Amino acid sequence: MRIAAAEYPPVFTPEGTRLPASPEFSLKETLDCGQAFRWRETQSGSFIGVVEKNVCEISQLDNFIFLRGADAESFEKLWRPYFDLDRDYAALQACFRADPILDRAITYAPGLRLLHQPAWETLCSFIISQNNNIPRIKGIIERLCALLGDPLEGELYAFPTPERLASQTVESLAPLRAGFRARYLIDAARMVCDGLLDLDMLKTAPLPQARAALQQVCGVGPKVAECVLLYGCGRLSCFPMDVWMRRVMRQLYPDGLPACAQEYAGIAQQYLFHFARTCPEAFGQADEKSPNKHKKRVMIE
């Protein structure tokens, strides 16, 4: 499947950057689907967030998306890759829609996009995410940035560097209320600082090697590694398997993902994950919670 083409020709104004609206770009679906944790929705429905050292308020209006404060340089260097704007999602969706289940999931949330986030922040975020829920993950990350990140405008903070985090102790991280994950964060920071984990290599190394390198970090298992590779390293065939995706696969794809979704399995996973989590009337999960829960279940794959 070949995907290219610069969509969304931007218009630069002194106030910020404007992009034409598109069915394949919904701010809310993209920023509020569990892949990124630092975007906050304002009362007016805009989103304020931080990527690297950049603070941005983004609004979705009828005919365009507006990135307030983003100039041409920051748009091209940062926001264009962050929002995956050089990928033709209409073409990608057309391929996926050959499968009837993906067709429904895409129709349910056609504006979902895969964000390309900074690798280090993604690693920490998904270490924190383990055995955890989204509101709490957001809280821990917010406290982490406020405690150790460089201050930016508007009471916002950059994500802490590996060096800063490596100098901490479990005790100094207590205010994060991260529980047993605190020592995992410190371990990850030390590995990066000591050159034992090369984050750049993860973007290009053969996947088995990249997975193995990530899982050297204490607190990084198969699921977290897959999330880091997908969201933080641009490895779009990676496919994080959490409980939701296990349900999806068991109930809807007992024979595995269809061929049309293999190459970009990670993006297919976004549509399916969001569909399963937020559209209960369309996705039965009753058999999971009820009567014979106590029975032993064979859960392999």
Add this chain to the structure above:
DNA sequence: AACCAGGCGCATA
């Protein structure tokens, strides 16, 4: 192999 850790949002009682 089967459990717990450390914490909290959430659904259910």
Add this chain to the structure above:
DNA sequence: TATGCGCATGGT
């Protein structure tokens, strides 16, 4: 209002 369930990983 209280209780207990779920969660990804590592360690026992």
